[in-house]
Amino acid sequence: MVKKEEILKALSEIIDPDLHKDIVSLGFIKELVISGSKVSFSIELTTPACPVKNQFKVAAEKLVGELEGVEKVHVTMTARNARSENSENGLKGVKQIIAVASAKGGVGKSTVAATLACELRDQGYKTGLLDTDLFGPSLPTLFNITKPGVYQRDDMMIPIEKNGLLLMSFGFLLGDAPAIMRGPMVSGYMQQILLKVDWGELDYLVIDMPPGTGDIQLTLSQAIQVDGAVIVTTRAALSLVDVARGILMFEKVGVPMLGVVENMSHFICDNCDKEHHIFGEAKAPGERFGLKTLARIPLEPGRGRNMEHYASNDLNKSLVENIARALGKVTADKIVPPEVKQEGDTVLFKWQDQDDWKINAVHLRSSCGCALCVDEYSGEKILNDEDIPRDITVESTTALGNYALAISWSDGHSSGIFPYRQLEELAK
Numbered sequence: 001m002v003k004k005e006e007i008l009k010a011l012s013e014i015i016d017p018d019l020h021k022d023i024v025s026l027g028f029i030k031e032l033v034i035s036g037s038k039v040s041f042s043i044e045l046t047t048p049a050c051p052v053k054n055q056f057k058v059a060a061e062k063l064v065g066e067l068e069g070v071e072k073v074h075v076t077m078t079a080r081n082a083r084s085e086n087s088e089n090g091l092k093g094v095k096q097i098i099a100v101a102s103a104k105g106g107v108g109k110s111t112v113a114a115t116l117a118c119e120l121r122d123q124g125y126k127t128g129l130l131d132t133d134l135f136g137p138s139l140p141t142l143f144n145i146t147k148p149g150v151y152q153r154d155d156m157m158i159p160i161e162k163n164g165l166l167l168m169s170f171g172f173l174l175g176d177a178p179a180i181m182r183g184p185m186v187s188g189y190m191q192q193i194l195l196k197v198d199w200g201e202l203d204y205l206v207i208d209m210p211p212g213t214g215d216i217q218l219t220l221s222q223a224i225q226v227d228g229a230v231i232v233t234t235r236a237a238l239s240l241v242d243v244a245r246g247i248l249m250f251e252k253v254g255v256p257m258l259g260v261v262e263n264m265s266h267f268i269c270d271n272c273d274k275e276h277h278i279f280g281e282a283k284a285p286g287e288r289f290g291l292k293t294l295a296r297i298p299l300e301p302g303r304g305r306n307m308e309h310y311a312s313n314d315l316n317k318s319l320v321e322n323i324a325r326a327l328g329k330v331t332a333d334k335i336v337p338p339e340v341k342q343e344g345d346t347v348l349f350k351w352q353d354q355d356d357w358k359i360n361a362v363h364l365r366s367s368c369g370c371a372l373c374v375d376e377y378s379g380e381k382i383l384n385d386e387d388i389p390r391d392i393t394v395e396s397t398t399a400l401g402n403y404a405l406a407i408s409w410s411d412g413h414s415s416g417i418f419p420y421r422q423l424e425e426l427a428k
Contacts, residue, residue, distance in 0.1 A: 002069040004032060007039060010063040014056060018325050023056065030078070037071035039064055047096055048079040048125055048203040049324040079203070089195035090156055091224060094128070094202045096327065099220070099229040099255065101246055105211035108263040109232040110138035112297070113208035116230075118310040119320050121165045125203040128159060128166035132220055133210040134189060137171030142307045148172040156198035163308070168197050194224055228258040228327050230294060235262065235277070244370055244406075244415045247289060251400045256330035258323055259292035267299040290404035290419025292326060295319040329402075337399035347394055349423060357427035362388050365409055367426055368416035 012024040019026060023043065032041040043056055050056075057075050064073045081095045091097070100113035110131070117129040131139035140148070143162050150172050151158045159166040170193060199205060209220060229250045233243045247257055266275040278299065295315060338349040338357070347364055349357040366385050368374075373383040389411055398406040400417065408414040 001036065002034060002039065002067050004034065006067055007032065007034070007041075007064055010067060011060060013063060014059050016328070017052060018328050031076075037069060038074070039070055039072070040074040040076070042076040042078050045077065045079045046328040047324050049120065049123065049320055050079070050328060051321045051324055053077050089224075090198045091195070091205070093200055094205045096203070096227045097205045097207060097224065098258070098323065098327075099207045099209050099226045099250075100232060101209040101229055101250070102211050102232045102242075105136075107232050107234050108297070109211065110142065110208050112230075112232045112261050112263060113206050114139070114142050114307045115310070115316055116319060116323070117165060117204075117206040118307055119312060119316040120204050120206070121163075122310070122312050123317075123320065126201060128168070128199050128202050128205045129208065130193070130197070130205060131167075131169035131171065131208045132190065132193060133208065134170045135210070137169045139167060139169035139208065140171040143167060144306060144308050145172070153198065156196055157193075159197055159199060166199060166202070168193065190220060194220065226255045228256045228323075228330055230258050230261055230323065231291075232261045232263050234264050243289065244417055247291075247400060247417065248398065248406055251398060251406075257291055257400065257403075258326035258330065259294040260289065261294050261319070262296045264299045265296040289417045290400070290421070292322065294322040294326070337405065340394060340397045340405070342394050345391075349427070357423055359423065359426045361392050361394065362390060364407075364418075364426060365392055365411070365413070365416075367422070368413070368418070369422070370415045370417065372413070372415055 008024050008029065011029060012022040014023045015021065016023060016026060016028075023029065028043050028045065030042045030044045033039070041060075043053075043060060045053055045056075057077055060075050061073045064070055079095050081093075098116070100109055100116065102109040110133070113131075114129060117127050120127040129139065131137050140146070145160065145162070145167070148160050148169075148171075150160070150168075157168065159168045160172065161167070170189065173189075173193075207220070207226070231243055231246050243260070250257055264278065266277050268275060275298075295318060297315065336352050338351045341348050341350070342361060345361050347359050347361050349359070351357075362385075365388050366383065368383065373381065375382050393410045395408045395410055397408070400406055404417050404419045405423070406414075406417050409416075
């Protein structure tokens, strides 16, 4: 009879292309049972929409099936659920929660959230969409829901089903009435819609966050366990100034950043195939902040007009794949950020497992790429180096996931995000 060690050795040949480790050392193999010549086990993925799950299944069946003494192999593909089974709220059956946010309104965040939810549903995943914007809910309009009729069961609200997608919105509760309420009431409504909706078993819950980085956003981020956040922005300078604030808010409450969706990125006119960039052709938002660009969505007629009749396309499929890969990566071992200290006019970045980086403080401050220091349309530098104090110092730093540091300076500037790859280049 085949031994467990032989099976695990065979399965260790399967390498996750994003995490660059084998699925055995990553702990993906669960419930391994050997019954005579029959072998069964499950492969527990980091996210249900893992783009290589079918390849994993085929490879696992082949590798184990070729072992001596094995006649039948049964592989079950599952995904992790980090939420507590003892949780009393309606999220305990939700495998992963993705927040879609924008620190600034009017950039198409709700349309992107609805597109993501519809695409996940069309790919066969049990999906819910939660609209948490109390003062300007968009979901009823996007899905043409005028009389929702929300019902309760055992003190829990029941989400509305629309073409296989579960939906809940403040708009369902408030109707057309304006939301006029103060802080304590807002917090109470937030807790209710977050924890008192019975979602049942879901692969994904997409949360359409309200714009901004205030108390409402912090309450949302702290009240539930969000697996990853997506920032939606345009290349407009006003949008990008707020992107840094949004990233810092999520990092402050421990929500991993998955990447940036660049909405209204460009348009293609009727008479040519050229991309026209409305907000300029400067560095892409994701690159600026050290995050992956998950999608570049063009400005085009009809997008998001009526999600009732959603139609999948290659761009939306790519968005889901990129988010799934990002979710997988943030579950891997996090890197230990460098210790940062200043010695005279030099900022020292001390790493545990690689050489230190040394960068002149004035040069580092001068290299800030935020929207206050670099013109977003032309890409030209706004910051005047002569205005930088020669004795400038680093006041504090915040590690942003595995990709960047946020640096606050003695001159009062605090919106600069420095990707590690940029710091490495500056240190050469």
